[in-house]
Amino acid sequence: MTRQPSPVARPTAFCINDTTLRDGEQTAGVAFTDDEKRSIAAELDAAGVPEMEIGIPAMGPRELELIRSITAMRLRAHTMVWARMCESDLAAALTCGADIIHLSISASDIQIQRKLKRDRPWVLTTLRHFVQRAVAAGTRVSVGLEDASRADDAFLAQLASTAQACGAERVRYADTLGILDPFETHRRIAALRAAVDIDIEIHAHNDLGLATANTLAAFRAGATHASTTVNGLGERAGNAALEEIVMAMRHLHGVDCGVDSRALPFISELVAQASGRPVAANKSIVGDAVFTHESGIHVDGLLKDPLTYQGFDPAELGRSHRTVLGKHSGSHGVMVAYEQLGLHLSNDLARLLLERIRSHVGDTKRSPSPDDLKRFYLEQLPAGATRPF
Ligand SMILES: CC(=O)SCCNC(=O)CCNC(=O)[C@H](O)C(C)(C)COP(=O)(O)OP(=O)(O)OC[C@H]1O[C@@H](n2cnc3c(N)ncnc32)[C@H](O)[C@@H]1OP(=O)(O)O
Ligand SMILES: O=C(O)CCC(=O)C(=O)O
Incomplete structure (x- = not known):
């Protein structure tokens, strides 16, 4: 189904998909113990975080067991696992009991050509194949559009509508390198929103210090879901911080993300300890000195x-x-x-x-x-x- 280009849809809810346990743990030098991962999952769940991305089953038997132990916790939160679009990743992902399998593929030409050594038609065929396989296996599917912010708008829309036609419920728009600003984020998400009727998750990185601002701009442009991490942990400069999105959505947009904000300082401390990445005194919301x-x-x-x-x-x-x-x-x-x-x-x-x-x-x-x-x-x-x- 094709949406009318205007007006931009304004959702009244924003579903947080916290990826502290996946992108957060990808921070160079960070590795959570099994107990730390389960504790973080339990605390996020108790605080009301509705979704969390809990790991990458393809990382091998030990990580797979850990992921299974988290899905066995029967959290209220829906669990997601990250996988590439290849047989071994999908096979591993299907065995771990997660609610959603997130199948990722590069969307930008530079990544398609130079990393995957493929072309756009291969990406479309591969996406169709793996989404259909995962859906047929009875799982909910989200599709990751890696490096979407350097991809062609029309191709992104084609990927998203193909994902939807094959049964995916969501696409993730990844600003993988953190190169967008809020105005450009709004323009791009609004264009995707106008082109396809599928849930859109914004996944922003903080290389220019704009991850939270870009996530809020994406919400205004019609994104339905937001990737976050506790303390803004994540690759390089990190992702949009959970605590910032929860508080900014409440105070700037009047949207309750369902997360108990009183739990945020404790979770921040837990993740700071487990990651070995102390929180700066002036870090918004959770820094020791901000009040x-x-x-x-x-x-x-x-x-x-x-x-x-x-x-x-x-x-x-x-x-x-x-x-x-x-x-x-x-x-x-x-x-x-x-x-x-x-x-x-x-x-x-x-x-x-x-x-x-x-x-x-x-x-x-x-x-x-x-x-x-x-x-x-x-x-x-x-x-x-x-x-x-
Ligand atoms: C932007 C992101 O954050 S994406 C998530 C990235 N996260 C991580 O990499 C952390 C965990 N990663 C790992 O444990 C390992 O990298 C694994 C298990 C996923 C893969 O390990 P290996 O098989 O040894 O491969 P390695 O990581 O060295 O190389 C990646 C391979 O995946 C391919 N690949 C990368 N993205 C995709 C994709 N979306 N779909 C299919 N294949 C992909 C690469 O082209 C490369 O394949 P090649 O061997 O044919 O050149
Ligand atoms: O899920 C995806 O495809 C994107 C993953 C990611 O972490 C990123 O691109 O920054």
Whole structure:
């Protein structure tokens, strides 16, 4: 069936297919233990992630057993396994009990000619053959259009409509090299959306720091599914981060992806530990410092009303605002810090102590501890005054 080119369909739901256990684990140097893979799957499932890509059965007997042990967990989430379009991959994929087999083929001429050493007609024939075989075997099928962002739009549409005619339920549009921007992503996904009536999964990479933006643009253009990874793990610069997509979809598009956002910090930590890839302090949503405030004007505003400097409530993540004293603090923040030590400061004293705090931070590059604050206070006391501690 051919869609009318305009208007662009606007889905009201966006199904997350988390690929931490497949593309995430493809991060160079990362290997999860079997237990780590099962724990990550269990936590993603408990958080409500509706789909997850759990591995590549063709990697051999050990990985196959691990994949089987995950499908045997009987998760609520639908499981997907990744396979090339070749006999051995399909055979392995069919034995592991996954809900969806994802059959991947290169869509760009450069990959077709130089990697596969084939041509477009071979790709179409191969796609027809393997999708029909998988569907006949009774499985749900998704088709991966690798390097779609360097492929010809008309050929992509042909691949997608062939996949659908053969019984596939979805195509994955892979920006394999992370070369798109949101405007181009929107144009391309809208063109594919207009050409075919099949679910479209956006699979964005973060080489230019645009994976989340491109995933959101794809949603606006009619994509129905999104590949994500926890902490944005994945090949090279990674994929669109699960936590960013969940929160951005909620706050920018009013779409609930069905994932409990309070579970995201724990899952982030779990994956950081298992991958050996620590999360940067300023990493959106889950970074340790993203709800920590030092600047005087911000802290003053937050103290008066959190909404003055809050885009979304950190409680959605089970987190809260934190303030620290530092070089950029103001007197209101200083007063509050001393209130917590049981001391009420006059404005003048707060300003004096602020100067002391600034020179401390300038010398040591660290926030003052409660003991430092007490010491600074004592330094300001007139001779003979009663010491509060
Ligand atoms: C963009 C992506 O992320 S795609 C997913 C990539 N993931 C991985 O590669 C991680 C896991 N990979 C592996 O364990 C191994 O690479 C395996 C098991 C898949 C394959 O291993 P090997 O058979 O030893 O082959 P190797 O990886 O060296 O080469 C890839 C082969 O697959 C072919 N191939 C690549 N993509 C496809 C495809 N979509 N369909 C069919 N064949 C393909 C290549 O042309 C090459 O075949 P050739 O030997 O005829 O030249
Ligand atoms: O599933 C596919 O075909 C694409 C796989 C992938 O990880 C990518 O292209 O980045």
